[in-house]
Structures are given as structure tokens and as C-alpha cells.
Amino acid sequence: MQVPPPISVRSIRPYPLSRLVIVTAGLIAALGLITSSMLYASYQDALREREVTLRNVAIAFAAQTAGVAQAIESAAQQAARIVLVEGDSPSAGLADGQDGLAHPYLLRVVVFDSDGRMAGSIMPGGRTRDLPALAPPGMDGTRRITISDIDRVTGRGILNFMQPVLDRGGRRIGSVVAQVDSVRFERLYNLVELGTGGSVTLLHRDGTMLVRGPGFPAGIGRSFLDTPLFREQLPRATRGAFAASSPINDAPGLYGYDVVDGVDLVIITGMAREVALEAWYGRLWTALAFYLLLAVVLSLLAWRVARDARRQYGLIDLVSNSEARLAKSFDYLASIVNAVGAPIWVLDGARRIVLANDAFARLVGRPRESLPGQDESAVLDGASPERERRYAAVLAHGGTQNATGTMHDGSGESRTVIQLTSRLTGDDGTAHLVNVLTDITERERAEARLAWLAEFDPVTGLPNQAQFRRLLEVRMSTAAADERELAVVALLLERLHEIVDLLGHDAGDRALRQVADLLRDTCAADGEGAVAARIRGAEFAFVLEAGGGRQRVERFALALHRAMSAPLQLDGRDFFLSPVLGVALYPQDGRGADELYRSAQGAASGAGFEVDEAVHFFSASRHTELGHRLTVEAHLRRALERGELRLVYQPKVTVQDQRVVGFEALLRWTNPELGVVSPADFVPIAERTGLILPIGAWVLEQACLQMELWAAQFGRPVKVAVNLSPRQFHQKSLLDTIRRCLAQYRVPEGCLELEITETALMSREQEVDLLMHAIRKLGVHLAIDDFGTGYSSLAYLKRFPVSRLKVDRAFVRDLGRDEDSAAIARSIVNLARGLKLQVVAEGVETEAQLAVLREMACDEYQGFLFSKPLERDAVEALLARQAAS
Template sequence: MAPPPVSTSSDIWDFPLTLFERFPTLIWRADTDTKCSYFNQTWLEFTGRSLEQEIGDGWTLGIHAEDFDRCVGTYLEHFAVRTPFEMEYRLQRHDGEYRWIIDTGRPIYDQSGEFAGYIGSCLDITDRRNTEAQLRERETRMSTLLASMGEGVIMRDAHGVLLMHNAAAAEILGLSEEEMRNWDMHNGLITYLTEGEEPADIEQIPAMQALATGRPQAGTLGIDRKDGTRRWLWTNSVPLFEEDSDTPRAVVTTLADITARRDSEEQLRLAWTVFRNSVEAIIVTDARQCILSVNRAFTEVTGYSAEEAIGSTPRLLKSGIHEHNFYEAMWRDINTHGFWQGEVHDRRKDGTFYPSALSISVVRDKAERITHYVAVFSDITERKASEARIAFLAQHDALTGLPNRALLHDRLEQALASAARHGKRIALLFLDLDRFKTINDSLGHMMGDQLLQGVALRLTGCIRETDTVSRQGGDEFLIVLTGMDTPDDAARAAEKILDRLRQPFDIDSQQLGTSFSIGIALYPEDGTTVESLMKNADTAMYHAKESGRNTYRFFDERMNVNALERLHLENGLRRALENNEFTLYYQPQVDLESGRIIGMEALLRWFSESMGSISPARFIPLAEECGLIVPIGKWVLQTACRQARSWQDQGFPAVPVAVNLSALQFRRADIVATVATALADSGLAGTWLELELTESLLMQSGPDVEATLGHLKALGVRLSIDDFGTGYSSLAYLKRFPVDRLKIDQSFVRDIAEDPDDAAIVRAIIQLGRSLRLEVIAEGTETPEQMDFLRDERCTAAQGYLFSPPLPAEAVTELLRWGRLPAAPLLAG
């Protein structure tokens, strides 16, 4: 029984199209073959693409790569069972930005209840997701901040009832979490004290005063905790108001335990008799900051005698380095908290400056009136120098002074971020000193260290200020080159380094010659992270060592091919035509219904006199790179046509022979004239020649490709799409170009018996071909199970090792003479 219809075609499409065209949402429709056939104007304006570009599977080009598998999988999964779906994914907008959308799809049925496809609508939810993420982040930050604060934080409502607190507040008050939850200001768990250590009324507490007055209240508060200990707190209470209301709705109080500081101040009053023997300089002033006393350390640090300092103010040490705001903030803390601590720059009597670690404390009498200020400071020049040295050594190599691995990692990360923003290339050079161990073992480590220092100096002179040289340890160095336009820039830098390092080093009256093996990795080609670039540059460096040392190699395999080997292979390829080293093998194509041989695919093989059999995967890309594919392709066409005519002349049933065409043949050669000449010279009728084209060739060969294919069809030749499904797989070019056959790529055929996804793809291609009245042939058929699946799905034909491997022309002739294939019994069964 058919599922209850969600909507019907007539429900949807009886509305004027203009209604959908200007909907604020993105509207799409898919037909029963899963291909999208309609997008409203809102969708097209969002993506900036035309309807022709979007229909079919074209819309999937805008899906973010990280969301692609999930999105398309969800779509196909629901399409298979015809159930509604809703999914979120990123879709590229016309300006290149990826936006989060929520896509809702519903199956539709026609008036007779037959499934008619899907209709869907999409909303841009990027701003909503960003807002939700910001709110979650803000909430997390606030919770983390409160939890990590050393100060206690308490919030009470207008009646003094506790609303929230952090862990520090419970610790300061000496209450457990359970007690905090049940805490009432009147329950006696805590006794409040005034600054004069007298019991305080609830109304005297700053928090209650802030609620009563509507103004912030700050001050010192004493508490006797339930554990019997006394604590002194600095509290700051701020009232919170509703909008358009003068009445506080709550109050937030921060608590800082200043008990230890008050004890320190008491200790200070008792320590006057011993301060003169302190190793730190001490100044005691009166409440007006007039110096009353200094100790011996003060004279040693500042150069002023006690007689010169007493009666003056601490301003005689003022360096003029700090601005007025610095001193204002310092005295604000002193007057508020009674204490300040930090670093200042002062000046000695001789006018020299020095950094000082300074602390200033207020001394009060029992009435809490300020009586004195006590400043304790020390010259921290040596400490600062040590810290600077430690900081330098933490990021630099102790021997050469170059950035170490940690600093290089940081700089390379920054360079990668900058390169990503500006679309620039970065080169990472991994350098290893050749035979450095021999120098160390024979001349000693001291000589080796001096050599490394000399190498570091020369390397630094080879680069720009924006680049970085780093020593990784031992005899390994890394260089980050920024702003590279082409790989050749990195190559020139490597050549410059090798040239500079070629000159011998004069060390202890000895001349030491050395060289480097250099590996080069490029961003973004060879990696987009620090780790991947370092790993790949290291790999390239070992290739350089294997190539004889004192050279450089790129990690990119195309750049890393040994020059002599490449030259040897290319020269051999150029002589192969002259030496008749090429031959064609042919693989039969079989009709799955009758078992008849209905075609042959011509496959190029190279048997070199000097190098033996060369794999097509090795020499064909090289032939395309150096342009030799054009004359080679011409030879393949002529040879295949002559062989097909020869089989016909021998009386065998005529079958087409298929030849693969390279995109380079389309761009650099008059392919129509080449094919016409091959047919004319061989006497083969065009109907018996099939040209196999790739999807990428059809999509990228330029606007004149349609005319070229039309001219080829005029010669009578057949056209097929090779490796169908691995490229664009767009229905648009199938409709536009005069294609006769689709060839299913063997990567899909290989697992059709086990992988439901591959089976679904193959089934869809077969149905697509049948719908478009195209023949469909499956490549790579190797098992009876694969053949049974293809035959059950009404696939036209197949080729593969199940029927026959590629064979030389003589063997195929015998096969034709025999009149049947080894797999014929399977087909018959």
C-alpha cells in the first residue's frame, strides 16, 4: 500500500510559479530519479548560479566539503524510503561565504498516489547559530570566571535572600555548599563585626546598605565564622536595578579576605627595630610622605645617604619613566586597600636607572588613622637580566642563538595563518649538514660547535628579515621562507644556500668544507599544518641525501623525480615511435544478453628496448606533460583503425574499436582532421570507430567542444563517456553533447555485490542511460556475481577479466576465429 501522500504534484505546481520564485525561502524540487529539476529565483540569487548549473546534481557543488557526505547521504537515504527529512549543512553563497541552512524535504505524490519526487525549502540559519554559540560561550565564560576567581562573589535579592555564589565565597565564609544553600543572614552561622571589632547589625553590612541607599558600598567587614576563626574581608557591594526603576532588585557583593594583610600590618608595626638589617631597602615616611627613616640597604641601592634622604620625599627616586596615571592608580590602591605591590623604574643619585620590586604598606593606629607609610624595595636588575636570559634560552638555541623548535613552531603557525589570509605560498626548508658526524668524531665536539656557529651565521645572511632560520638540534636546521610566488623561488633560495655553504670555514687554523642536503615542502601543496610541512620537508631531505647529497629536493613527487631518470624516460619516450616500441592491446566488450563480442577497446603498451615494459600509469602522464601524447595519440588512432579494418577484411564480424582521447589532443591538435585522416588511410568506416572521452574533457575543453564533437559525429564515429560517475556527472552535458554510450567506472563495479552504495550508483547510471536511450557498458567486470547483477539491472554490455584480459592483436584474432569467449557458458546460464 502506498504511503499517505504528504502533498501532491497538483497541490504544489498549480500555484503560479512566480509565487515560488520570490518566496523568501530557497525552494527546490527533485524528480523520481533523485535529480533536482527546479530551484526558485531566491535559491539562484543566493548561490549566484544559473538554473542550468544547479539542476541535476549541480547544486551539490555548493555544499561544504565537510558536510558533503552527510548531506548527500541523508538526501539519498530518505529518497530511497520516501520519508520527509530535515538536515543542516553549509551552502556556498554567491559571494563565496558558506552559510548554514536548514533544508526540509517532503515527498510528493501525484493525484493517482504515485511517487512524484520531493519538494524542499531551505532557510539561512547562520545568524541564529552564531547567536546561540555566542550566548553559550558567554555563559560558559561567566561560569568559568566565577569559578576561577580568587575573590568570593555573592548575589542576594532585594530581601537579602541568597541567589547565587561561587566556591571562593563559601571558602571565605567557612560554610559548606549545603550550608550556603540554606544560609540566611539572620541564622547566626556568621557574626558580623565592625572595623572596630564590635558586633554589627545587619543593616550595617555593606550589602544591605547598598540595597537601602541604591548606591555602591565598599568597606572592611569582620566575621566570626562558625569554626571559631575570625576573618577580615574587603567587601564591595553594587546594587542591581530593573529597567526604568530606582529600586534595587538585587545586590552583588565581592569578598576579598584581607586577614593576612592586616596581620602583616601588625607585624610591620612590631618590626621597626629590625628593619635596618633587612637586605631590602626600606623607607618609612609619615602620613605626609616625608621620609623619616631609611635602612642601610637603601643607601646601597640608591646612593643617597640617610642624611640626604631624611626630610625629603620618595619622589627624589622618581625616574620620569612612568606616567602620571601610574602613580594615581598606585595611590588609589594604597588609600583604598592600605597596600600596593608592583614593579617600578627608579633613578639612583648618579642618574642611572634601575628596575625595582616595590611594596608600599599603610600603617594605622588603633583608631585606624594613617600614621606612616612603609616602602620596601630591592634592585632587581640582575633578576630581570636572568629572566630575560631564561626567556631567550626558552625560545632560542643556546649554541647558535637561532630560534629553537618551539619558537620556529610559533613563527611558522603565524606565517601559515598570514599565508592563508593573503593567498601566499610558504616554503619550509629542512637542512641537514652532510657528514657532520665525521667532523665531530675526528676533530672533536668543540670544533663541531664552532662549525655549527659559522653555518648559522652564513644561513642568517642568506635570508630576508621576514624569514626565519632555526636550529632544531644536532646538525639540523629549518628555514621558513614567506611570500614565495612560485616553487622556483624556493629552489633559488636553496641554490643560494648551497653556494654560500660551499666555501670552506676557517676554524682554529683549519679549513673545513661542508655541504647541505635540503628538503623543501611547500604550503599549501605539501601540507597546511606545521606538523605536515615539517614531516614532508624531512622526507624530501632524505631524498636529497639519497640523490648524492649537496643538493635539494622538493617533497612534491612531480618536482622530486630524479632529473636523470626523468630525462632518460622522456628521451626513451621520444624514440619509442621511431623504434616501433609501442603496441596496442585490445580488450573485448561483450553484450550481456547474447554473449557476443560487440566491441574492442584499444589499450596502449610500451615495451622499451632498454627499460623493458613500462607501465601506462608511468609514461602516459609524462607524455601529456611534455606534449608527446599528441603524436602518440595520432599513432594509436591510425593503428587501431587499420587493425579494425584488417579484422573486417579477414571476414570477421565488424565491431567498433574504442580509442581513448586525451584533452591535450583537443587543445593542441586538429582532432577532427586527425580522425578523418586515420579513417581515410585505413579505409575504415566511421561507424566502426568509437572515441572515449572523459567527463573533465567535456567540461573543461572550452566553448568550442560542442562544435568539435558535432564535426566528429559527422564523420560517423561513436562517442562514449569513459569512467562515468567519477567526474562532474552532470546531466547537462549528456543532453547537450551527442554521446552514444556511458562507461561505468570499474571503481563502482568492483564492490556492487557487497556495497549497497556502489550497487545503488551503478543501478542509477544504468537507469539514467536507459532513460536517455544510451548504451551502458560496465568496466572491470571480474566475477560472475558482478555480471549477474549487471545483467539483472539490464546493463547493455561489460568488459573485464571475467571475459578476457587485454590481448595483443594476434591473440584477439584467434579469439575471433574461435568465435566465443571463456565466459560464454556463464552468459548462457
């Protein structure tokens, strides 16, 4: 702040006391006006900032609550459809590949049929909490959310998500109720600290309080319909902020609210006004103290000047001392103004700077001493017509004006500011403009960031699930009006998790950003307005025009598949993401946004079992097949514990003398609901889901147990071969499992044989070599199953410790009729003989086939010609007959 030059004592003349009183009062009034303007602006800023914060917190919690509610209703719907449409247990629906968001909240899912009778109930995750009996929902089939079983001491209750279940034709076939522990939501809302008296509350649209954090037991279940939120705010807007008295204790407060998308719920956040203004009150008392101090100082100075001015010129020394004290007072005033953090500057009528504080000098990037006398436009971001009009209005009419705008500081950076302008009139009647600036740049950026995060994924910058759903609804509405087709593409990158597993989450985020760039490039190349979004994890979605029909969509999807199939380079490595794509078309595959995307997801899920196509379009038949596979998978997960699996044994017979030399253990499954399930149906599912690992271990253990029992029964060892799947073969614990079974069931050396496909041997050859030699050292024989159908190689036959080759039934089937099949089979037999390996032919069904194998000098065979796979009792009878003969 610039200090005016000292007043010469020679210029002091007596003048009326009334004039001095008027001048002093005017200066104190001007300072009071400046102080009041600053405090008022600060007060409004504090309230606006808190209201914006409360509104944004409400928006964030509404979005999170909407996601949880959607997941809960989706999980309940799926369980209900399994029960009411497929007649299965509701647990099958809850195990159906959900992302897991609903499970921590669910206490129980209860399904009712169309007559209100309970059709099924489950407590997910093995919970055992005792829950009260649940009355059936009303027969009107409406969707409701209620609270029941409220503990008046703790406020804990059960939230009931009730919704109808419709069949594909839209007919109500039942109801489902998902029960949720309200404490789960209360813990979520307690994560935000809003100060004393602050709260986050979940209300039903009918005014009923459902959850409040922190807890308020007396209000849970009570109606708050007659409050400003429901009377005034919600009728005007679905989200916003307002000030009102608390309906609980009548204390003044600030509130933010937002309607939860998709359900009849409202989130309201509250804070006591006293808490919101704590910081402002501190500034208020400081400013008042400074103002009172200045008023006292100015009054004292005026009194002393008036007294000294009436003395004679002989009192020069006394007047000089008063002049010195006055100069010190101006220095003190300068230090006070310079201590204010907000930029302050005063202009004369010509818009030249008269006074400026240190904060203003820092803002414009110039020394404070150089500012007085300069035109404002030369130091403050150039001339502004809007600012000049505001100055003219203040000079003409007085008062205070404030405006929000942008300006560039001394470094050239753009800032968002609030400028407060007041008029100050001097003793000579000259009017000056006093300006105070408040920088709100960071607050604006924070608000913009929060608004962006509500619609976009923070890692990839792509639209998030909620934004994609809104965009899809708009596109579908436009397409319906114009009678056009749309396509939704679901993309799943099945192996993206490998990057996180190997390199960590930071590398995973970098990979996601690379993927997002590729997706944007693919959409841009499409040229038809295709839009990409990230749904969750490694799942992405696209919406595009389908004006060219299925071929146009397929071209886009194939381009997308090519882009995602190329290796992704990260930290010097190439990663393959294994993209799976599903496509659904509007309107034939779904009328609503959720239904259409579920159809695309269903098509992608079916792709996991069909590797012959890059792009999978939704179809009713595939949907049915997917449902069947999921049903089989659900039953298969319980097959072991329910004792539904068993082993049968197919004899291995010598070609020359028809003598049984061993058996191959084969897995069979009989389910009470599905009946006899073919291995061709359930083994691929077990392999894909990982269920083959526990099932395979069970098969190995049962085969070893049976060998021990037969050895004790017949007094000699019986050889049994067991198949190992590729996934089981590469399991790290395989060697320990084999070692344990051999020891536990006292299997003699050479009696157990493991059959491995060629495909399992072709990856990680060094590890495979070490593993096979380790297995062979345990006294276990190794056989190559289905030899000739995979990657047949003399190199691995020479390298690996294999004892036997099995000729696939595809080459045996046409023996005696097809010379090519005979040549292949003969080559395998000759190859094995040259390598001193035994040969077993599979699928021998005719005497003609056996005659050809005998002429080739094949060692052993198995097939229906001798015997179909036998149950355990039949095997024992066969062994007894052979021993007797």
C-alpha cells in the first residue's frame, strides 16, 4: 500500500471543528463500507462454497447408491427368473457371474410366485443371521422400497427392495424381495465427515427416512414429507442445494440433495450453518477488531489535529510531534491493508491506480512501488468494456457491485475471480473506486472435476456406465422416432488382468489408457458416430448406427477385434488381451437400454464357449444355449459335494490274446434334475471355469482308492489309467497331489498311468519336461492321448519320458475301409515300435478293425467290441472270471 506524503507543519491553519468531524466520520464510514463489502462477499462465498460441496457430496452418494440399488435389483431379478422360469434354486442366479457389488449388502432374497406364495429364499455368501418371516408383497406387482424390523435403540432396520418379475411377454409371473441391512448404507454414509450436526440421509420419495449417517434411531421409519425438501425443492429440481431449519432440532442449516437414479430414493446431505460459517466468523471478528482499531485511531488523530490546529503558531514543536505520530498511523494502516490476502487497489476518476496492496502487486507480477500512477488497463489484463460499465455505474449511483469473470495474472495464467467494487469520496469531493478481488479458480476447477467424474471414467477418460446408459437411451429414443436401427457392442478383454497380476495396478492403468486410445481410434475410423464407454474392469461397450444392417456392424466389430487382438506392448513385453465381442441390435434384441446391453453381454458370454467366430451376434438360440450352460455349471459346482459324480472303467485288452491288462477310468455324472449329462457337455465347462481342478483331483484319488481295494480283493495289482486335462496338468500342486495319493492308497509302482493330450505338452516345454520326469520317478507311467490329432512331434516323443501312445478313434473308425486311415494308424504303430513305446487303439467296435490292428502288431485296444465302460461291480466280475480261467 502506498503511503501519502507527510503534511508540512507550515500548511497547518486553524479550521472549524465541525469540518474535521465530518471528514473523520466520512473516512470511518468509507472504511466501514469496504469492510462490510468484503465481509458480505466473504459470507456469500462461504455459504455458496458449502452448498456446492453438500450438493456434490449428495450427487456422489446418489450415484453410488444408484449403483448398489441397481446391482441389488439385478441380482434379485436374476435369482427370481432362475426360480420362476427355470425352476432352479435362487442360489444359481446369485452365482451367475455377477460383479459382486450387491453381495455385501444382501441379507436375503425371497421369491414369490404370482399367487403370493414363497417360491424360494437364499442368504448369499453363506450368511446365517436369523431373519423374521417375510409377508408376501402386494398383488399389484408394483416396485417398492420399504424398511421393516427397525431396532429403536440402534436405528438398524431391513430395507426391502420389492419388484415384480415379468416374463418375456411382459406378464407378471411373480415378485421378488431383496432384503438389505441398513447398517451397510449407514457405514457408507459415515465415510464423509461433515462436522458437528452434519449428516447424510437416505429418504424414500414418500418422505420416509430409511438410513442416516450418523445414526438417528428416532427418525428411522418416520415421515419427513412436510419439510422444505419435499414441499419446495424437489418439485422444482431433482438436485440442488438450499438453506432451511433442521426438521429435527430447528437449527439453521445448509443442505444438498440429489434424486437416486432409477429408484424412488433421495440423498440429502446437511450441515449446521454455524459449522459452515466457523471460518467466516473468525474473519468477521478479526475484521471488526481492525475496523474498531482504525476508527479509534482516526478519531484520536482527528481530535489531536483539531486541538493542535487551534493553538498558536508558537506550538510548532507540538504540531511536529503530532505529524510524526500521524505518519506512523498511516504506516500501521498500510501494514494492515497489506496483511489482507485479497488483492485491493484504488482508482481515481481517470482509472489510474492510487493505492494498491502487496496481494495486488503479486497478482499482476509487478513491484508495488511501480503501481501508483499507472493506468489500470496497463497492468490488469487490458481494458474491459464490461468492467468500465460497472465502474461508471458505481461512480454514478454509489453502492457496491460484484461480478464473476476471468482474467490473466502476471504469469499469463487464466484465473476465475469475483471483483467487488465500491465508491470512496475524498475530502475534496473526488470519487475513487475501491476494488477487492477474490480468486475462486481452484474452487471452480474442483467443481468441474467432480462434475466430470460423475460422467466419465477417471482412468481412461471414456464415458462411464451411467453416462453410457444415458447416451444409449437418447440414441434409442432418436432411433425409434426415425425408425432406424442401432447396435450395441459389448467387449470383454479376458486376459487384461494378467498385466495387473504381473506388473501391478499402475501398469494396469497404463494398459487401460492404451486400450482407450485404440478404442477411440476405431470409433473415429468408423465415421458414423460410434461411441465407446468403459463399463467396469475389463468390460467396454459401444453404441453405433446400424443403418447398413448386420454387415455394417460386423465390419466395425471385426475392426475392433483386430485392434484388440494385436499385442499390447508394455514395459518391454507383449500382452495379448483375448477380446470377446457380443453384438445386440435395436429394436429386435431389446426395447430398453438395460435389456439391449444385457443381450450384448449375453452374446459375449456365449463367445467364451465358441472360439470359431470373432464376433457373436445375440440370438434366442444362443441365449438358450447360454442358459443351459449356466444351468449345467451351477449344478456342476455342487456335484462333488452331492455325490453325483462316479467313475466307470473301460477295459484295455491285448490285441493278440484278448487278455484284460488294465482299465481306463472315465468320469460320469448323473444329476437329479438334468439326468445323465454327457462328458462332452460338462467337461469343457469344468475346464473353462476351473472346476476341472477339484474334479480332476477327486478322479485321481478315487482311481487310486479303487486300485487299493481291488489289489486287496484279488491279491494282485490292477492297472488303471487316468486322464489329465491341460489345466490340471499345469497346476502347480499336481506333483504333490500324485505323491499324496500314491502314498495314501499304497499304489504299486507301474500301476497308475496318466494320459495327457498333445496340446498340454506344447506350452512351457522346459517346465513340462521337468514335471514329466518328476512324475516318472514316482513310478507313474505317462501316455499321449489322442495321438495324431494335435501337435505330433518326434522331438517331444524323444525328449519326454512317455511309455505309451493312444491312437485316436478317428483313425481307428475307418480301418478296413479307408487306406488313408490305415496308413496313418500303421505309421503310428511303426513309430511307437521304433521308439520302444506301446500302442493302444481307441474306439475299436468291429472284428474287421481288430483284424487290421492285429496285422499291424498293435499292442492293446479298448472299445465296445470287447466291452463298454463298466461299473465297479461289473469290473470285479470280469476280473474274477479272468482269474478263474
